[in-house]
Amino acid sequence: MTTLALSAKSAQGRVRSISLPFINWKAIYIIGIVIALIMMVSYIFLINQLTEGVYLIKQYNNKISSLYKENDALQSEFAKANFMENVIAKTKELSFEKTKDIKYLQIIDSSLARAN
Helix, strand or coil, X not given: CCHHHHHHHHHHHHCCCCCCCCCCHHHHHHHHHHHHHHHHHHHHHHHHHHHHHHHHHHHHHHXXXXXXXXXXXXXXXXXXXXXXHHHHHHHHHXXXXXXXXXXXXXXXXXXXXXXX
C-alpha cells in the first residue's frame, strides 16, 4: 500500500460521523410570517402618516394663499383710506367748501374764437 492509502485508512478511523445541526423549519416560517406582517403594518402606518402630512401641507398652503389675498385687499383699502385722508387734509388746507348752489355763466357766441 501506498502512503496515500495508509493515511486515508487512518483518517477513516478517526472520523466517526459528521451531523448537521437540527433546524426547526416550522419556527423559521412562523418568524418569517410574523416579520412580514409587522413590515406590512409598519408600511401602512407610514403611508398613512405621509398622506396626512401631505394633506396638512396642502391645507396650510391654501391658508397662506388666502392670507396673501386678504393682505393685498387690506393694503389696497389702507392705501385708499390714506389717499382720502390726504384729500381731506388738502381741502381743509386750501379752504375748500361744499357747494350749496350752482350758478351758471352765460357765454356769448361772439366771445369764443372760431376755427376755420
